[in-house]
Amino acid sequence: MCGIVGYIGTQKASPILINGLLRLEYRGYDSAGIGVLENGAISVMKDKGRVNNLYNIDGINDLSGTIGIAHTRWATHGVPSKENAHPHKDNSGEFAVVHNGIIENYNDLRKFLTDKGYNFYSQTDTEVIPNLVHYYYHQDEKDDEQRLLRAVNNACKDLKGSYAIELISKEHPDMMIVVRKDSPLVIGKGYKENYISSDIPAILSFTKDFYLIDDNEIAVLTRENVEFYNDNLEKVDKKLESIEWSATAAEKDGYEDYMLKEIYEQPNAIRETIGSRLPEDGPCYFEDLDFSKEYLSSINKIYIVACGTAMHAGLVGKNMLEKLCKINTEVDIASEFRYRDPIINEKTLCLFISQSGETADTIAALKLAKSKGAKTLAISNVIGSSITREADYSIYTHAGPEIAVASTKAYTSQVVLIAILAIYFAEILESEHYAILKDLKQEVLSLPAKVENALKSNKRIQDFARKVYNEKDMFFLGRGVDQTVALEGSLKLKEISYIHSEAYAAGELKHGPIALVEKGITVVGILTDPKLVEKSISNIQEVITRGAKTFIITNQELPADKFDMIIKVPEVNPLLSPIVSVVPLQLFAYHISKEKGLDVDKPRNLAKSVTVE
Numbered sequence: 001m002c003g004i005v006g007y008i009g010t011q012k013a014s015p016i017l018i019n020g021l022l023r024l025e026y027r028g029y030d031s032a033g034i035g036v037l038e039n040g041a042i043s044v045m046k047d048k049g050r051v052n053n054l055y056n057i058d059g060i061n062d063l064s065g066t067i068g069i070a071h072t073r074w075a076t077h078g079v080p081s082k083e084n085a086h087p088h089k090d091n092s093g094e095f096a097v098v099h100n101g102i103i104e105n106y107n108d109l110r111k112f113l114t115d116k117g118y119n120f121y122s123q124t125d126t127e128v129i130p131n132l133v134h135y136y137y138h139q140d141e142k143d144d145e146q147r148l149l150r151a152v153n154n155a156c157k158d159l160k161g162s163y164a165i166e167l168i169s170k171e172h173p174d175m176m177i178v179v180r181k182d183s184p185l186v187i188g189k190g191y192k193e194n195y196i197s198s199d200i201p202a203i204l205s206f207t208k209d210f211y212l213i214d215d216n217e218i219a220v221l222t223r224e225n226v227e228f229y230n231d232n233l234e235k236v237d238k239k240l241e242s243i244e245w246s247a248t249a250a251e252k253d254g255y256e257d258y259m260l261k262e263i264y265e266q267p268n269a270i271r272e273t274i275g276s277r278l279p280e281d282g283p284c285y286f287e288d289l290d291f292s293k294e295y296l297s298s299i300n301k302i303y304i305v306a307c308g309t310a311m312h313a314g315l316v317g318k319n320m321l322e323k324l325c326k327i328n329t330e331v332d333i334a335s336e337f338r339y340r341d342p343i344i345n346e347k348t349l350c351l352f353i354s355q356s357g358e359t360a361d362t363i364a365a366l367k368l369a370k371s372k373g374a375k376t377l378a379i380s381n382v383i384g385s386s387i388t389r390e391a392d393y394s395i396y397t398h399a400g401p402e403i404a405v406a407s408t409k410a411y412t413s414q415v416v417l418i419a420i421l422a423i424y425f426a427e428i429l430e431s432e433h434y435a436i437l438k439d440l441k442q443e444v445l446s447l448p449a450k451v452e453n454a455l456k457s458n459k460r461i462q463d464f465a466r467k468v469y470n471e472k473d474m475f476f477l478g479r480g481v482d483q484t485v486a487l488e489g490s491l492k493l494k495e496i497s498y499i500h501s502e503a504y505a506a507g508e509l510k511h512g513p514i515a516l517v518e519k520g521i522t523v524v525g526i527l528t529d530p531k532l533v534e535k536s537i538s539n540i541q542e543v544i545t546r547g548a549k550t551f552i553i554t555n556q557e558l559p560a561d562k563f564d565m566i567i568k569v570p571e572v573n574p575l576l577s578p579i580v581s582v583v584p585l586q587l588f589a590y591h592i593s594k595e596k597g598l599d600v601d602k603p604r605n606l607a608k609s610v611t612v613e
């Protein structure tokens, strides 16, 4: 997804901007550009392709301006091209803008501006913004300090959609304006310099002090100051937040890829997620939650809403909430939920899971649930992210930054967090025996060590991946909770290895998909629930008979000669088993991608944070 960087200070802006863009590369993009203000003009340098291509542009190294904006674009309106890359200037070259998000009414605005004599040189929705600002700026007869602020605010009032915008103006060489609505943006505060980014890691090496700008707020940055305004242009007070992450926490730490590093970080990430929420004696504790027995007893339905891997974590969560709390729980894909008029009222509790906290569909689903009177609880990894600011309650996974597009540690820490949440609810509701909950808490505490143990199979998984990486199709099978892990394993394989795969409830195979099974195809079986293992083995037997190769993840004793490869993982309460059994599946997808020589961290067509619908 698009990324934004900005700088205003005393140092040369261009290296800071390019460095910031490089750190945002993981978000996915197709073109990049910077705009630097110097000697009374704005120099825009941009191109299709990698950020590093910017270094080949003539004159880029000579830019000496100390204020600038930068962008990585992920095409939505118009093909990836130099013309469509950001920054975009207005017709007169007075203003330059970078923008994340989508301007839904850009056709109407283009028409409005074209009628006023403005021309357009790109296919983007963004180009209306600098021209609208130009229009309002020159409509304004009052030439005071706030003229630019007023022009930007007026322009924003015309925009429908989502946006994070950075703007510089050659008439105001010591000022930068940023605005945000439904698109991420943070401001880093330094000494006599300020930074902007769509994501904290991009500027974490420059400062640890951040302002979180809210929806519909405008910030005016000078070298010394950052001032915030609401959309009535009244001043807003903001607290400076300090971020604990070190810049190196966002680096690769000697691993070949972020994904591998993040897979190996899981034991620690889980420890962080548990934190002090499971005290030795006493009930589960969430600093930011204060649910009463009365309220929890009044809930008639829980919805878990999310996208992709986060939704798969929700499927595991459903199982826990239903079993431990006896509350009917439904899981929905955010992009479906938001348009299907779900039955929601004040007796509904809606959980929204999002690693980034910036997924457009999840945010929209949350707003819908709130508007219908439900209580909303966000589960995110990013403090201050949009979803956490919208929700009534927020709890964090504390898994540290996840950079690889393929989500790994976010999934396991989300599942752990929902497990603790389900135990917390069950303790308040007294809906499950004390002894069962006590045992389950011990099991949660044992997870870091068990995940550590599961990681030890890495070499054997790599060996098997070497045998099958050239295949075109695979199946992932499981029953019960193992089926939810099958979905996640299949998604991981698809997204980073480009191998087509399907995840099925093992018992469903013979109702159609088994027709696709033929000699050589690989079937991955997840067999961890003791009650269902025998049943699943029968289903796996059916594919073996049809010539499939089998790769089995299990915590049970199974006859080694029956399957092509068995990966044994530690036993754990079936409610929690996905946290352990997913690890070999993550490694399997990783090694297949590596064998194929693909870019593991930045798979084609995908972005880390899907901030458009």
Ligand code: M6R
Pocket: 307, 308, 309, 310, 311, 353, 354, 355, 356, 357, 358, 359, 362, 405, 406, 407, 408, 491, 492, 495, 608, 609, 610
């Ligand atoms: O940031 P979110 O958790 O809201 O992201 C949701 C999905 O886009 C994400 O999990 C996606 O499916 C991952 N690429 C999967 O690895």
